Amino acid sequence: MAFPITRLRRLRRTEQLRSLVRETRLTPEAFVYPLFVCPGKGIRKEVRSMPGVYNLSVDEAVKEAREVRSLGVPSVILFGLPETKDEVATGAWADDGIVQQATRAIKKEVPDLVVMGDVCLCEYMSHGHCGIVRATAQSLGAAAAAPPSATTEYEIVNDASLELLAKTSVSLAHAGIDIIAPSDMMDGRVAAIRKGLDDAGFINTPILSYAAKFASGFYGPFREAADSTPQFGDRRSYQMDPANLREAMREIELDLEEGADMIMVKPAMPYLDVIAAARQRWDVPLAAYQVSGEFAMIEAAARNNWIDRDRVMMESLVSIHRAGAGIILTYFAKDAARLLG
Numbered sequence: 001m002a003f004p005i006t007r008l009r010r011l012r013r014t015e016q017l018r019s020l021v022r023e024t025r026l027t028p029e030a031f032v033y034p035l036f037v038c039p040g041k042g043i044r045k046e047v048r049s050m051p052g053v054y055n056l057s058v059d060e061a062v063k064e065a066r067e068v069r070s071l072g073v074p075s076v077i078l079f080g081l082p083e084t085k086d087e088v089a090t091g092a093w094a095d096d097g098i099v100q101q102a103t104r105a106i107k108k109e110v111p112d113l114v115v116m117g118d119v120c121l122c123e124y125m126s127h128g129h130c131g132i133v134r135a136t137a138q139s140l141g142a143a144a145a146a147p148p149s150a151t152t153e154y155e156i157v158n159d160a161s162l163e164l165l166a167k168t169s170v171s172l173a174h175a176g177i178d179i180i181a182p183s184d185m186m187d188g189r190v191a192a193i194r195k196g197l198d199d200a201g202f203i204n205t206p207i208l209s210y211a212a213k214f215a216s217g218f219y220g221p222f223r224e225a226a227d228s229t230p231q232f233g234d235r236r237s238y239q240m241d242p243a244n245l246r247e248a249m250r251e252i253e254l255d256l257e258e259g260a261d262m263i264m265v266k267p268a269m270p271y272l273d274v275i276a277a278a279r280q281r282w283d284v285p286l287a288a289y290q291v292s293g294e295f296a297m298i299e300a301a302a303r304n305n306w307i308d309r310d311r312v313m314m315e316s317l318v319s320i321h322r323a324g325a326g327i328i329l330t331y332f333a334k335d336a337a338r339l340l341g
């Protein structure tokens, strides 16, 4: 039945009608709020390119966690800024690592908050890469003379890095992390982490894998927030090519085969097609990470009065939800929850 019998505008006439037929509804329960924890006490240092986002000392992170929970947001994900960095990412897996400390404090004070632990090595490595770095065979002579740099050949070693990732995951589980979320993009990490957790008795600790994580320019502001910029080269040898959807499906499939309980696509808005394809193909909980650059673009445009911040914020979140992500990691979690509340 076509026009004039059919008139789609009939159901758009009032907000009551629009609300009745709305297909996608956001709730704060879908949100995960990222926290960046740093050493010290009473520290709340704003990230220059991410207004309203802070590096927080453990005591301040606890306050933030309490506020997040009070707004109806069920979960946070923790990133750590360690006191010192080295070549084996000690800060990632040390029992008194910054995220381990924050986890214990938050789980003690806000026990019903689901605390996710991002598992990666870049924030704890002096070179800022997500795995162990080794000079490649062709350039050993050059590398012996100088540490790896933009001009020497280097490799992010896959298999040796798995051990550190598993060790980090077990350490976080010991500290009380509820969900382990590996973001490194090494091959085989989910299986290695699952085995590590099971061997240590954490058979009930779920894994949310950053299964399809793209080598994206949208991560820029995060690197300032987490102080994790690679000192040489880039991450294109392990993160995915932004052009590849079919490869993203393979990445997700492998992570599920290795034992991932939930999967994530990152970034979110430039990859809504990947989210939608994953939603159609697998019946597991699907998350998407609205990354720092997505957040910063909206904030910057709003500060120039070029867009209506709240409206664009909600539209961006609805689009991610509509594409199929039931869980959204977002720096807007608190503000969006306030608007929805």
Ligand SMILES: [Zn+2]
Residues within 6 Å of the ligand: 120, 121, 122, 123, 129, 130, 183, 184
């Ligand atoms: Zn990393």
